[in-house]
Amino acid sequence: MMLKIKNLHASVGDKPILKGINLEVKAGEMHAIMGRNGSGKSTLTNIITGKEGYTITDGSIEYKGKSILDDSPEDRALNGIFQSFQYPVVIHGVNNTYFLRTAYNAKRKYLGQPELDAASFMKLIREKMKLVEMDRSYLKRSVNDGFSGGEKKRNEILQMVTLEPSLSILDETDSGLDIDALKIVANGVNNFRREDRSFIVITHYQRLLKYIEPDVVHVLMDGQIVKTGGKELALALEEKGYGWLDGDQL
Amino acid sequence: MNSFYGKEFDRWVKDGHGSSNHTLREVGLKHFQELGFPTTRQEEWRFTNVSQLGKSHYSWSSSTKVDEQAIQKLLDEHRIADTYTICMINGVLNKNLSNFHESIIIEDILSANTDSFHENSISTPFTDWNTAFYNSGLYLEIPDNIQIEKPIRVIWINQFNSHTEVVHSKSHVNMGLNSEAVIIDHFLTDSNYESIINHVSGIQLNENSQCEYIKIQEETSAKHFHSLDVIQDANSRYISTQLATGSPLNRNECTIIQQGEGCDSKLYVLGLQRDQHHVDYQTIIRHDNIHGTSREVVKNILRDSSRAVFNGRVIVARGSQKTDAFQSNKNILLSKNARVNANPQLEIYADDVACSHGSTTGELDDDALFYLRSRGIGLDEAQSLMISGFATEVIENISSESIRDLFTLRLENWLEAKA
Numbered sequence: 224m225m226l227k228i229k230n231l232h233a234s235v236g237d238k239p240i241l242k243g244i245n246l247e248v249k250a251g252e253m254h255a256i257m258g259r260n261g262s263g264k265s266t267l268t269n270i271i272t273g274k275e276g277y278t279i280t281d282g283s284i285e286y287k288g289k290s291i292l293d294d295s296p297e298d299r300a301l302n303g304i305f306q307s308f309q310y311p312v313v314i315h316g317v318n319n320t321y322f323l324r325t326a327y328n329a330k331r332k333y334l335g336q337p338e339l340d341a342a343s344f345m346k347l348i349r350e351k352m353k354l355v356e357m358d359r360s361y362l363k364r365s366v367n368d369g370f371s372g373g374e375k376k377r378n379e380i381l382q383m384v385t386l387e388p389s390l391s392i393l394d395e396t397d398s399g400l401d402i403d404a405l406k407i408v409a410n411g412v413n414n415f416r417r418e419d420r421s422f423i424v425i426t427h428y429q430r431l432l433k434y435i436e437p438d439v440v441h442v443l444m445d446g447q448i449v450k451t452g453g454k455e456l457a458l459a460l461e462e463k464g465y466g467w468l469d470g471d472q473l
Numbered sequence: 474m475n476s477f478y479g480k481e482f483d484r485w486v487k488d489g490h491g492s493s494n495h496t497l498r499e500v501g502l503k504h505f506q507e508l509g510f511p512t513t514r515q516e517e518w519r520f521t522n523v524s525q526l527g528k529s530h531y532s533w534s535s536s537t538k539v540d541e542q543a544i545q546k547l548l549d550e551h552r553i554a555d556t557y558t559i560c561m562i563n564g565v566l567n568k569n570l571s572n573f574h575e576s577i578i579i580e581d582i583l584s585a586n587t588d589s590f591h592e593n594s595i596s597t598p599f600t601d602w603n604t605a606f607y608n609s610g611l612y613l614e615i616p617d618n619i620q621i622e623k624p625i626r627v628i629w630i631n632q633f634n635s636h637t638e639v640v641h642s643k644s645h646v647n648m649g650l651n652s653e654a655v656i657i658d659h660f661l662t663d664s665n666y667e668s669i670i671n672h673v674s675g676i677q678l679n680e681n682s683q684c685e686y687i688k689i690q691e692e693t694s695a696k697h698f699h700s701l702d703v704i705q706d707a708n709s710r711y712i713s714t715q716l717a718t719g720s721p722l723n724r725n726e727c728t729i730i731q732q733g734e735g736c737d738s739k740l741y742v743l744g745l746q747r748d749q750h751h752v753d754y755q756t757i758i759r760h761d762n763i764h765g766t767s768r769e770v771v772k773n774i775l776r777d778s779s780r781a782v783f784n785g786r787v788i789v790a791r792g793s794q795k796t797d798a799f800q801s802n803k804n805i806l807l808s809k810n811a812r813v814n815a816n817p818q819l820e821i822y823a824d825d826v827a828c829s830h831g832s833t834t835g836e837l838d839d840d841a842l843f844y845l846r847s848r849g850i851g852l853d854e855a856q857s858l859m860i861s862g863f864a865t866e867v868i869e870n871i872s873s874e875s876i877r878d879l880f881t882l883r884l885e886n887w888l889e890a891k892a
């Protein structure tokens with residue numbers, strides 16, 4: 224089992240956000256978690272990757288059979304958990320290539336492999352960039368500085384294919400993308416799929432799921448998974464809207 | 474205090490010093506005695522307390538014996554590739570330890586008449602003190618139409634033998650018409666005394682000249698006071714990058730006056746502070762003519778109980794149309810006990826101008842730190858990466874690679890010494 228979440232309850236301050244999440248993701252699977260704004264999608268992502276500011280009041284998260292709740296964000300990343308951010312952060316003055324190489328070498332070091340020098344890494348990253356059709360000029364800039372929405376998302380997927388995580392969580396990767404960029408990003412993800420790699424695609428709309436086909440679709444509402452089904456669930460949601468599942472608002 | 478410095482002056486004159494500009498010196502002494510050291514009741518000294526200085530008697534250290542072996546060692550330790558060297562020891566030129574291009578004119582400041590240069594600047598107790606007692610100094614001229622490619626590094630080495638000594642040093646740079654040069658003031662000391670360096674300098678940029686001025690202040694225990702006046706004639710370019718790596722007290726007063734039209738002034742400062750160190754930048758950029766541009770970026774990174782003060786004024790005079798001025802002050806606090814007092818000011822008396830300014834002080838951005846950590850980069854390395862990124866905006870403006878490397882090395886040393 225890649226990821227096993229049991230009865231997860233979490234709050235921000237006194238406000239409960241997640242109210243008993245149960246989720247199992249097997250190796251090789253592509254899951255989609257759909258939900259409206261404020262349903263708890265981003266909180267769930269952040270808690271899996273270890274962002275501070277949340278209190279876990281009940282439940283557990285196991286990754287590859289071990290609890291990760293006490294692990295730092297960097298340890299989770301080194302163990303193979305990756306998040307593609309909804310809003311990738313701009314880091315002024317830090318060269319994108321240098322950043323990518325630092326992250327890549329942190330992983331090499333963790334795996335007990337020798338670090339790559341600048342020239343060898345350059346060769347590697349140029350190959351990886353082809354997978355997301357990214358222009359080389361983005362290597363010279365500061366991290367995400369002056370990148371368009373689409374370029375930021377490509378840069379996220381570039382990091383994913385470079386760091387080769389086992390579990391990738393793509394948080395609203397489709398937001399801010401035009402149709403061409405969406406296809407490129409989806410293509411990058413699809414080519415990266417493998418039987419030992421799992422994915423969770425977090426999204427509001429069904430749009431991205433046309434290009435990245437999920438094995439399982441979950442609907443998150445008010446901090447709970449209210450429905451789980453196959454890819455046809457996404458289509459039903461698209462057609463009927465979230466109100467379909469939201470008894471109170473029918 | 475009054476009687477001590479009066480007697481000190483008489484003794485100094487009796488020893489054969491201060492024969493030039495005697496009247497000016499007496500005026501300086503009189504002002505200094507009347508004003509005394511500033512107090513925090515004075516607005517421009519509100520956050521920098523020097524009142525302790527009045528409790529000691531500082532005597533001029535120029536007569537103390539210079540240790541040449543120690544100086545050679547210091548020079549070896551601070552070698553920078555591809556630069557000319559002008560070595561100033563306790564404010565006096567040492568020709569044996571200097572080497573520079575033959576077209577650069579070097580003289581003792583006493584034989585070049587530069588006193589009128591500072592006439593229009595506001596004197597402070599420290600500049601008055603300097604006027605009374607300075608005994609030598611550097612006059613450096615780049616003649617008309619001469620471009621010097623290699624950076625010229627002026628190394629100010631001050632040696633002290635007690636806590637109560639002061640060096641009053643002085644320099645004047647004259648950039649001829651259409652001339653170009655990179656000039657570095659590098660302040661060093663090998664002694665651990667809490668003495669005083671009281672430096673006054675001027676840079677005159679004649680028409681269409683370009684001066685890249687770099688200052689590296691790395692005295693570790695002495696108190697450093699520096700007053701710098703820059704006067705720019707038409708179409709001249711002044712690009713300054715300064716590094717302050719920490720002295721218990723480092724006060725910089727810098728005034729840039731754009732006298733001619735179409736001048737460009739840039740001032741970048743990087744302060745790296747630790748322990749109880751205190752850095753203070755008081756800057757004035759005066760746009761006195763049309764079509765001037767200026768860009769000022771002052772950045773401080775503070776840890777422990779250190780403190781930074783920034784008081785920056787950009788003044789656009791009446792009629793200085795088409796001025797384009799930008800001023801920014803950014804500070805990162807790495808400790809709860811570090812403090813910043815920032816006061817960015819724009820004074821605009823013309824209507825057709827583009828001016829902006831801002832100041833921010835805060836901790837490292839949590840979201841950015843998390844972003845880096847989520848890629849497997851450890852907390853310490855993530856912080857270092859962000860701090861380096863923050864400093865890059867200053868360092869990247871330096872044209873010379875070897876000087877850029879020196880700034881980067883100092884930054885790395887500072888980061889490593891975190892502990």
